[in-house]
Amino acid sequence: MGRSPCCEKAHTNRGAWTKEEDERLVAYIRAHGEGCWRSLPKAAGLLRCGKSCRLRWINYLRPDLKRGNFTADEDDLIVKLHSLLGNKWSLIAARLPGRTDNEIKNYWNTHVRRKLLGRGIDPVTHRPIAADAVTVTTVSFQPSPSAAAAAAAEAEATAAKAPRCPDLNLDLCISPPCQQQEEEEEVDLKPSAAVVKREVLLGGRGHGHGGALCFGCSLGVQKGAPGCSCSSSNGHRCLGLRGGMLDFRGLKMK
DNA sequence: AACAGCCACAACCGCGAACAA
DNA sequence: ATTGTTCGCGGTTGTGGCTGT
Numbered sequence: 001m002g003r004s005p006c007c008e009k010a011h012t013n014r015g016a017w018t019k020e021e022d023e024r025l026v027a028y029i030r031a032h033g034e035g036c037w038r039s040l041p042k043a044a045g046l047l048r049c050g051k052s053c054r055l056r057w058i059n060y061l062r063p064d065l066k067r068g069n070f071t072a073d074e075d076d077l078i079v080k081l082h083s084l085l086g087n088k089w090s091l092i093a094a095r096l097p098g099r100t101d102n103e104i105k106n107y108w109n110t111h112v113r114r115k116l117l118g119r120g121i122d123p124v125t126h127r128p129i130a131a132d133a134v135t136v137t138t139v140s141f142q143p144s145p146s147a148a149a150a151a152a153a154e155a156e157a158t159a160a161k162a163p164r165c166p167d168l169n170l171d172l173c174i175s176p177p178c179q180q181q182e183e184e185e186e187v188d189l190k191p192s193a194a195v196v197k198r199e200v201l202l203g204g205r206g207h208g209h210g211g212a213l214c215f216g217c218s219l220g221v222q223k224g225a226p227g228c229s230c231s232s233s234n235g236h237r238c239l240g241l242r243g244g245m246l247d248f249r250g251l252k253m254k
Numbered sequence: 255a256a257c258a259g260c261c262a263c264a265a266c267c268g269c270g271a272a273c274a275a
Numbered sequence: 276a277t278t279g280t281t282c283g284c285g286g287t288t289g290t291g292g293c294t295g296t
Contacts, residue, residue, distance in 0.1 A: 101283095
């Protein structure tokens with residue numbers, strides 16, 4: 001059947017946005033709010049596809065964007081979150097107020113990656129490059145809770161032997177945006193106000209839940225099972241993966 | 255001053271998930 | 276249950292600016 005194109009390319013502008021286009025887009029969203037990107041360009045009088053408008057708004061025009069250089073704290077947090085989440089830029093961005101996934105992705109590829117390589121750390125595995133020849137345990141998730149628990153146990157055992165990020169607390173809790181999470185020794189994962197608005201995040205579209213997520217839970221361990229220390233009543237839908245388990249990096253880091 | 259190479263970032267593309275009909 | 280549409284994500288590309296020769 002074939003996939004229908006996202007827009008009629010023949011009649012849309014492409015490339016860099018002009019100031020006028022920006023102004024039109026901002027004015028329209030101020031007046032009508034976000035949403036229905038497909039019809040937005042026409043309604044706003046823009047010769048752009050909806051996708052392009054969405055990107056432009058999210059990555060550049062949104063009023064809550066921070067812009068400017070990344071701070072050392074942000075830098076550090078990006079590294080930690082990347083070691084935990086991999087290339088899940090949207091999830092990482094959700095924890096950095098005022099930053100977009102695209103911005104973080106670019107920052108990672110241009111600065112952080114190089115910095116880690118310079119320190120002799122593999123930016124993919126977050127391990128010393130020389131140690132990469134040693135076994136790499138792939139954590140893959142199965143629907144069976146017991147298998148997931150086994151995977152979690154294996155992952156924890158592996159982490160104990162060769163932590164991917166030595167200063168990373170693997171009992172890290174990742175909580176939905178509205179979650180108050182102030183536990184000791186936790187990475188500060190407070191959400192941005194902008195992010196709160198987004199449904200996606202760690203609860204899936206419109207399916208957020210209020211519990212904190214422990215590392216075991218994020219690996220697919222059922223609530224209450226050994227290895228789970230979170231307060232969620234929904235053990236599996238951690239990290240927004242509604243239909244199944246988080247394929248954590250076997251879930252391969254590309 | 256002109257050119258080449260590099261770098262950073264904005265924008266695009268393709269795919270999968272979610273949702274509606 | 277199936278099919279089509281829309282949205283969001285991650286990878287990749289294009290381009291403008293900067294620096295060195």
